[in-house]
Amino acid sequence: MTALSVKQINKYFSEPVNFHVLKDISFDVARGEFVAIIGKSGSGKSTLLYLLSTMDTEYQGDISINGTRVTGLKQNQLAKFRNEHIGFVFQFHFLLPEFSVLDNVMLPALKLKKKGKEEIEHEAMELLSILGLNGQEHKKASRISGGQQQRVAIARALINGPAIIMGDEPTGNLDSKNTKIVFDIFRRLAKERGQTIIAVTHDDEFRDQL
Amino acid sequence: MVSIQTARQLFSKNKSYATEILVNIRDYSHAQKVASDLSHLTSFKVEPWQDGNSQLDSANVLRDIIAVAVSLTILIVAGFGIYNIMNMTVNEKIKEIAILKAMGFNGKDVIEIFLTQSVVIGLIGGLTGLVLGRIIVSIVDNIPFKIVTLTTLPVEYRASDYIIAFCFGIIITFLAGYLPARKASKIDPGGNFAWLKREV
Numbered sequence: 001m002t003a004l005s006v007k008q009i010n011k012y013f014s015e016p017v018n019f020h021v022l023k024d025i026s027f028d029v030a031r032g033e034f035v036a037i038i039g040k041s042g043s044g045k046s047t048l049l050y051l052l053s054t055m056d057t058e059y060q061g062d063i064s065i066n067g068t069r070v071t072g073l074k075q076n077q078l079a080k081f082r083n084e085h086i087g088f089v090f091q092f093h094f095l096l097p098e099f100s101v102l103d104n105v106m107l108p109a110l111k112l113k114k115k116g117k118e119e120i121e122h123e124a125m126e127l128l129s130i131l132g133l134n135g136q137e138h139k140k141a142s143r144i145s146g147g148q149q150q151r152v153a154i155a156r157a158l159i160n161g162p163a164i165i166m167g168d169e170p171t172g173n174l175d176s177k178n179t180k181i182v183f184d185i186f187r188r189l190a191k192e193r194g195q196t197i198i199a200v201t202h203d204d205e206f207r208d209q210l
Numbered sequence: 211m212v213s214i215q216t217a218r219q220l221f222s223k224n225k226s227y228a229t230e231i232l233v234n235i236r237d238y239s240h241a242q243k244v245a246s247d248l249s250h251l252t253s254f255k256v257e258p259w260q261d262g263n264s265q266l267d268s269a270n271v272l273r274d275i276i277a278v279a280v281s282l283t284i285l286i287v288a289g290f291g292i293y294n295i296m297n298m299t300v301n302e303k304i305k306e307i308a309i310l311k312a313m314g315f316n317g318k319d320v321i322e323i324f325l326t327q328s329v330v331i332g333l334i335g336g337l338t339g340l341v342l343g344r345i346i347v348s349i350v351d352n353i354p355f356k357i358v359t360l361t362t363l364p365v366e367y368r369a370s371d372y373i374i375a376f377c378f379g380i381i382i383t384f385l386a387g388y389l390p391a392r393k394a395s396k397i398d399p400g401g402n403f404a405w406l407k408r409e410v
Contacts, residue, residue, distance in 0.1 A: 053312075055311075055312060055398075075316070075317070075398075076316040076317065076318075079311060079314050079315060079316040079317075080314060080316065081314075082312065082313070082314045083313060083314020083315070084314070088312055088313065094305070094309045096306055096309070107310075107313065108313045108314060111313070111314055111315055111319070112314070156313070
C-alpha cells in the first residue's frame with residue numbers, strides 16, 4: 001500500500017530570480033518504508049520535503065498522502081491533516097522552552113482531542129520511556145541536553161501515531177552517538193509500527209547506516 | 211431676609227399671596243421633565259432651573275464632555291500600549307507559532323492563545339486600576355477646597371462609573387489584542403521556512 005504518492009511536481013521560486021527548483025518529480029513511497037532524500041546543498045531536498053509535508057502549498061502537481069489528495073486543501077484543513085497524519089522532526093528540536101518535556105509531547109494529541117487527557121499523558125510517558133527519557137518528563141524542555149531534546153521532538157512527532165514521519169536533517173545537529181540512537185529509533189518505528197519515514201539528509205553517517 | 215408673613219404684611223397682601231414657589235426635586239437633571247409635567251397642572255409659568263441658569267448648565271455639559279474625552283484618550287493610549295506589547299510578543303513568538311502550525315494548530319487556535327493573553331492583561335489591569343483608582347479618589351476626597359459650602363474637593367462615588375470603566379477597559383484590550391492575534395494567525399508555517407534552518 002502506498003503511503004505517499006507524488007505526481008509531476010513542479011516548483012518555482014520567483015525571488016530573488018526566477019528559478020525552476022523541482023522538475024517533474026514523481027514517486028511513490030510504500031507503507032513502512034524508510035526513505036532518505038539525499039542530495040547536495042541547494043538541490044531542493046528541503047523544498048521537496050516541505051511540499052510533501054503540506055506546509056508549502058505553492059506548487060504544480062499532485063500529492064496524495066495515505067490515499068487523501070492534499071493538493072488543493074485549505075490551510076485549516078491542512079493543519080488538521082498534519083496534526084493527525086504527519087509527524088515532524090526538524091534539524092533543531094523546536095520544543096517550546098517554557099513547557100515541560102511531557103507537555104511538549106502531549107501538545108499535538110491535546111489538539112487532536114481523540115483521547116482523554118489521562119490517556120494521552122500515559123501514552124506520552126510510554127513514548128518517552130521507549131526513547132530512553134525516563135526521569136526527564138517533568139523537566140523544562142530547555143533544561144535537557146541536545147540529544148535528549150531531539151528525542152523529545154521525536155516523541156512529539158509520534159504521539160498521534162502518524163502514518164508518515166518526516167525529518168528535515170533530523171540528525172544534522174547531533175553527534176555520532178546520538179545520530180545512531182535517532183537512526184535506530186527510526187528504523188525500529190518503520191519495522192515494528194509500519195510507520196513510513198522520509199528524511200532529508202546530507203549526513204554521511206546517517207546515509208551509510210541505511 | 212424676612213419671613214414670608216412679614217413680606218406679605220409689607221406688601222399688604224393676604225395669607226395666600228406668593229410670587230414664586232421653588233420646588234426641590236431629588237435629581238436635578240430631571241428638572242426639565244418635572245417642569246413640563248407641572249406646567250400641565252397649573253396656569254402659572256413653570257420654569258426649570260436650567261432656563262434661568264443656562265451658563266451654569268452649559269458649563270456642566272462642557273465639564274462632562276472634557277471628563278469623558280480625557281478618560282477616552284487615556285484608554286486609547288493604554289490600548290496602544292497593549293497593542294504594542296502584543297505585537298512584540300507575536301514577533302518574538304513567530305517561530306513558536308510556526309511550530310504549533312506545523313504540528314497541526316490552525317489560525318483560530320493561535321488567535322485564541324493571543325486573545326487569552328491580552329484579555330488576562332486587561333482583567334488584571336482593570337481590577338488593579340479599579341482598586342488604585344478607588345484609593346486615589348478617597349485621597350482626593352480629603353484635599354481641602356473651600357468654596358461656598360464645600361470644604362474638600364467634591365467627589366461622587368457611583369458604582370456604575372466603576373463598572374463602565376472596567377467594561378471599557380476590557381473592550382479596548384480585546385481590540386488591541388485581536389489585531390496582533392489575527393496577524394499571528396496568518397503566519398504561514400511553510401511559505402517562508404527559512405526559520406526552520408535557524409537555531410532556537
